[in-house]
Amino acid sequence: MTSQTFSTWGRWVAGREQVPPDKLPSEFSKDQPLKAFMGWDGLFVHDTAVNLVDMARAYMEQARQESCGQCFPCRLGTEDMSAILEGICAGKGTPSDLDRLESLARLVTDTARCDIGQTAPRPLLDLLQYRREDFLNIIKSKTPIPAGHYVTKVTAPCTNACPSHLNIPGYVEKIRIGRWDQALSTIRNDCCLPGVVGRVCVRPCEFNCRRQRLDSGIAIRALKRYAADMELESGQEPPLQPGPAKDKKVAIIGAGPAGLSCAYYLGLKGYQSTIFEALNEPGGMAAVGIPDYRLPREILRGEANQVKKLGCEIRYGVNVGVDITLDDLKLQGYSAIFVGVGAPEASKMRCEGEDAGYQCFMTGVEFLRRVAYGERPVEGKKILVIGGGNVAMDCVRSALRLGFTDVNLIYRRTRAEMPADPVEITEAQEEGVKFNYLVAPLRIVAKDGKVAGLECQRMELGEPDASGRRRPVVVEGANFIIECDAIVPAIGQICVVDCVLPPEEVEITKWKTMVADDITFRTNQPYIFSGGDCVTGPATLIAALAAGKNAARFIEQFLTTGQSVPEESDYMERLISRLGVYYFKEKMPYADSTTKLHPPVMEPEVRVNSFEEVEGVVNSASATKEASRCLRCYRIAMAAV
């Protein structure tokens, strides 16, 4: 291989500089399978063996395929450019073809409706500018050139931001044209719990929506929920079919999002699976960690049932490591195992008295679990919840619904640093939760073995730490005691994989998480795969679903070929993520003033009285209108391999 680096990457977006070849992502280096890359922002290449003219032909053919046929320049222009490039590569080109290509490429980038047309001709224009002789040589030789091998990915800023890479512009468009059924099929290609994710996703997509540069982003999560709601309302069964039955079966540990997702995508391929679940219902932390007012249990149960219909059995109340061991699973004939046991235990606060076993002191995880089972886990009127994440929000809002009249949240930084979803914070405030910022717990004050108060330290913000958030610093001599009836710390969760699997057989980190390959999800044992929180530490529901989905692909590869190795498209996916698809500084050529859809929400004084769902149903007219705001920022990426 002759190494030759050439890059035009980055020159198309105003405010960005062209990326020099030595600043390209590490996926694009000598020992990686990707030899050249063409995309929405130019191209780069490091191997002379790649014929860029043929690659331009393949790229334009892909653009022709992706064109939706709606706007005239993209529909007609990509067809014509593709035909001309086919002609050149077949040895039938003429020099005037290049001028025609250039004017067509300009026409399409200048006038197309969406980013397929606006961005697809860019690498071609770059080549015509910098490597015109490559084309002329082929035209002069009048001989056909061989076709290369390429991998392609179609992405978008929202799609790329989603851990599971849902085709968001695709399903949003289906909603726009009134086809919620097709939208759901698109969603289910990458996400098996549409109604769940449509309610509680942390929606990285929305924070990467390019429409924000124009006015306000698309309510992507609400649209997903709308599609799922429409299916429920119609009473139609999802059109799911298990694949042709295979003779190998898979054991899955944990019926949380990762496990369910893994079972679902294995089921679509025809693999039977058995999920071993310690709780007595499906969903894992989504079931016992997210309160019903955010995610009604019947939605989760309903969607878990769809997974079962694809050939998956769930055995409840089974503690792997206690009731059944890894060896048992092997003896029972499971050819592969997926471990998705999550991060089910609470982190310590390092606060005096937290291990003393005081009455009315309970971790957030335990508190929410008991609430999920209909209990009122701690007594009293005044409760303190410690933490600033979504679990802390779930705890305070649940406490209000349990009848606590004085609900206080304690957080050692300020609202600006709070990791919880801004919507959750606002809704908690509306419901009457009192927020105490810049306060850290020091010691639990107890009386007769029962919580009586919390000694706290006053904090102030210092220099930014590794996470970029300003570090809280103790203000000396400003300690104070808050009297209360109950204390619930919700400051994080930890993994306990060592309780499930024998550490002598599987590699476990000192944080008690599984060690698994970040592309293939394979552990040190070739037949054991693992994904979700138990590998990454506490993360998001959609990340767990993505892990389950992707692990299913490599489990299938292992079951059919005996190995699990990354595919070219996996390197490609990672390369795209590193390059970044959304430019936060992009300047749009005009301003607009449309507003984001906000689903109806129950009034605060009504909703605090029960665990009834807070967010209401979006009607079809609003959903269609919202969907029509999508800019379809599709981008085509292609690599020569």
Next chain:
Amino acid sequence: MNSLTLNGKNISFEPGQTILEAARTHGVDIPTLCHLQAADHKGVCRICVVEVQGADRLLPACATPAGDGMVVDTHSSKVVQERKMLLELLVANGDHNCLFCEANGDCKLQALVYEYGVKNVARRAGYEQRPIDDATPMILRDFNKCVLCGRCVAACNDVQVNNAIPYPFGRREDKPPVTGWLPVADYDRCVHCGECVQACPVGALLEKKALGKAMTWQTQKVRTTCPYCGVGCQMWLHVKDNQVVKVTGVEDVLPNRGRLCVKGRFGYDFVHAPDRLTTPLIKENGAFREAGWDEALGLVASRFSEIKAAHGPQSLAGFTSARATNEENYLMQKLVRTGFGTNNIDHCARL
């Protein structure tokens, strides 16, 4: 505030207006092809693109909000050049021969091609013959003339809301092989209102009844009110030699804003029916004879009066029709209540 520079002239606009709307308010014409106001259908054809200072691409005037301080050129050399190229591709991507086209003289594509001096150049991607849909008695769909502007789709789904032309666009691979992106009608849902025909900017959708009856410039347009029901839809009769050859809705006026139903649009044969009554008839000795209006009305009035005198007002009743206008229905109940002296009045729409 709210002013922009349009072709070097400072103009004001209303917040929320598009560049196209602002330009039209000030008498500046920007060509459009796909824009269908009634359905808010826009942004497809890209013929209306304009140059906006500072933008890295051309922007569609129909879908871009006017912005304060924008500097817009609607006919810069770049704009004209790209419009022309787009039209050239469009003409080459269909069977657009005006000699054989019913829409000759009433075609947006023809007008644009003429205005921009577009030449007939074959496309590199070639052109494959497309199907012709001749399946129903009323509408001919010659997809070889279709420019895929989506107006018929919007007219059917968003204006009439019949949903009889499924949205045809999407990834090429996901589309059926022969019909592809063509706006194919689903006749199980179609009610033959003809809204799609009226929306077609070219000669792809045609009314079979009008085929070969008249060239567009041979007809006179006569505005009238639809006689079929009480809504009072406004329609144009296209008349040649005193014969109605076609009916279309009058755009932008109430109550129908250009919309018509199957009866209003296609059911005009009765106008020229030879057995249509043109004078009142009075039956005498078992046979009808022609009579004048005064004689006929006098006869009816005297007979009603006789019955009323002999049997009382409750022996009379009135029953009116949805084909009468609101005003006519009002007069009818007035006649029955004050002339007959009874409340025995009803209307077919109540049944």
